[in-house]
Structure formats: C-alpha cells, structure tokens
Amino acid sequence: EPEVTQTPSHQVTQMGQEVILRCVPISNHLYFYWYRQILGQKVEFLVSFYNNEISEKSEIFDDQFSVERPDGSNFTLKIRSTKLEDSAMYFCASSPHDIQYFGAGTRLSVL
Amino acid sequence: QKEVEQNSGPLSVPEGAIASLNCTYSDRVSQSFFWYRQYSGKSPELIMSIYSNGDKEDGRFTAQLNKASQYVSLLIRDSQPSDSATYLCAVKRGLQGAQKLVFGQGTRLTINP
Numbered sequence: 529e530p531e532v533t534q535t536p537s538h539q540v541t542q543m544g545q546e547v548i549l550r551c552v553p554i555s556n557h558l559y560f561y562w563y564r565q566i567l568g569q570k571v572e573f574l575v576s577f578y579n580n581e582i583s584e585k586s587e588i589f590d591d592q593f594s595v596e597r598p599d600g601s602n603f604t605l606k607i608r609s610t611k612l613e614d615s616a617m618y619f620c621a622s623s624p625h626d627i628q629y630f631g632a633g634t635r636l637s638v639l
Numbered sequence: 640q641k642e643v644e645q646n647s648g649p650l651s652v653p654e655g656a657i658a659s660l661n662c663t664y665s666d667r668v669s670q671s672f673f674w675y676r677q678y679s680g681k682s683p684e685l686i687m688s689i690y691s692n693g694d695k696e697d698g699r700f701t702a703q704l705n706k707a708s709q710y711v712s713l714l715i716r717d718s719q720p721s722d723s724a725t726y727l728c729a730v731k732r733g734l735q736g737a738q739k740l741v742f743g744q745g746t747r748l749t750i751n752p
Contacts, residue, residue, distance in 0.1 A: 559737045570744045571683060571727065576737040583737035619682050621740075626671065626731075628740060630682040 530554045532631035534620050540637045544609050549634045551603045553622030560603045561621040561628060562595065564588070571619070577603065610638045642666065643730050645743035654752050658715040662728030662743055665709065671731035671738070672704060674713045676724045677745065683727055687713065718750045 533552040541547050553560050562574040575595055576583040582595065592608045603622075607614055615638045621628040644663045652658045660674075671690055675683035689695045689702040689711065701714040715722055725745040731738045 561737075561739065563740075571729075571740075571742040573739040573741065576733070576739055578737040584733050584739060586739075617682075627673075627685060627688060629685070630675075633682045 532620055532622050532629055534618075534631035534634050536634060537632065538635045538637070540639065541610055543612055543638055547607050547610055547636065549605045549607075549618050549620075549636070551605070551620030551622075551631055552601050553603055553620070554624075554629060555601075557622035557624050557629075559583075559623040559625070559628075560597070561623070562605045563619045563621065563630075564616040565619065565633075566613075566616045574605070574618075607636075610636075612638050614638050641743075642732075642741045643728055643743035645726075645728050645746050647744050648747040649749055650746055651749045651751060652718050654718060654720060654750055656718055658718045658722065658748055658750070660713040660715075660726050660728075660746050660748065662711045662713075663709055664711070664728075664730045666730070666732065667706075667709065669730045669732065672702075672711045673729040673731070673740065674700075674702060674711075675727040675729060675742075677727055678724045683729075683742075686726075715748075720750045720752050723748060723750045 560577040565571045575585045594606045617633045619633045620631045674686045687702040689704045695702045699716045703712045727745045728743040729740040
C-alpha cells in the first residue's frame, strides 16, 4: 500500500542551524501539507501546498519556514534558523482530494 | 472558544465494552469530519471520515455527526487492548481543495483487559 515517506526519522540540531525535513508524498496526490506536534500538545497545521505554490499558511509558518517541491516526488520543509521552541514532531501529509494521509513524522530536537 | 474541542481524558473502558468519544466544533460551515487514531510517538492514522448527519459504520467503529449541535462522536464496539491510543477529532477548514485539518487535543483511551 502506498505511503507517505519522511526522512530523517529523528533530527538533532543546534539552535540557529538550518534543517531540511524531507517528504515523499503518495504518487498522484495533488495536495501536500506540513503539520507539527509539540510534545503533549495537539497537531497543528503549518502549511498547505498545491500546484507548486503555497495555498495557505498558519501564523506559525513565519519567515524562518519555507517549503519546496524541488522535483516531481520530494516535498521539503526548511527551517532557516532553528529555535528551541521548534522542537516537535513534524508530519507531512498528502491527499488526492479529501482524505489526508500522514507520514511517520520527523522528530526534531533543537539543543 | 476552541475550534475543535475534545475531552482529553484519560477514558478507561473495560475490554469488550463500548468506548464513546466525543468532539464539538465551533465553525458551522464545516462539512468534513475525521477521526484519527494516534499511538504514542506515532503519526495520526485515519479511522473514519463522515460528511452527512447521522451514523456511519465501519467494522467495530461508528461515527456520528450532528451538524445542528456541531457534534461528532466515535463509538468503538467490543473494545480491544489494541484500541488503547489517543483519538483525534479533526475538522476540515479553508479554501476549497487544499483544505487544512484542524485537530482537537485528542482523547486518550485505555482499554483494560
């Protein structure tokens, strides 16, 4: 069964460093999303992406964040200068239209 | 008022009993509703979607929607220890097409053998 693939599973970085979280959505899906979940808190929407551009972004998704679909398969989330409060699970999701399927997530630890 | 509200629990149910999970939402125009299951340290996994008022059954799971009351529920029949997880209620919001999911806090369910 097709699945959303995320790499790495765990990323440890120093505060102020840049990180890139990678996602391979399910083939033929049109809509892509990033969510994050701080430990013990709810899943929060970051950004949605369709037709090679951002559809919507949350207030969390400030200038330090960016997304790209550099080729036909990958979908990346870049955090330019990480802060301690960026430590969270980051989930990528893709959707053909209605149902969103989530990847296993990347645990980002900012030290 | 939170957009999607759930009782965080924990909800403890004996094995074989019915577990009942509830969710309310604030935006009356919402049309699509989802229940996801999340095991500790794992990603959300879709259990059910529901779009129309009434009940929708899938195996041991039944989702119920009441748009007038802005209320969604999930019933799990014949609860099994493997059902122990956090159950997330999500409502779709935003522009047509790339609509985001707005999640509740989740209800932690424990099934006791």
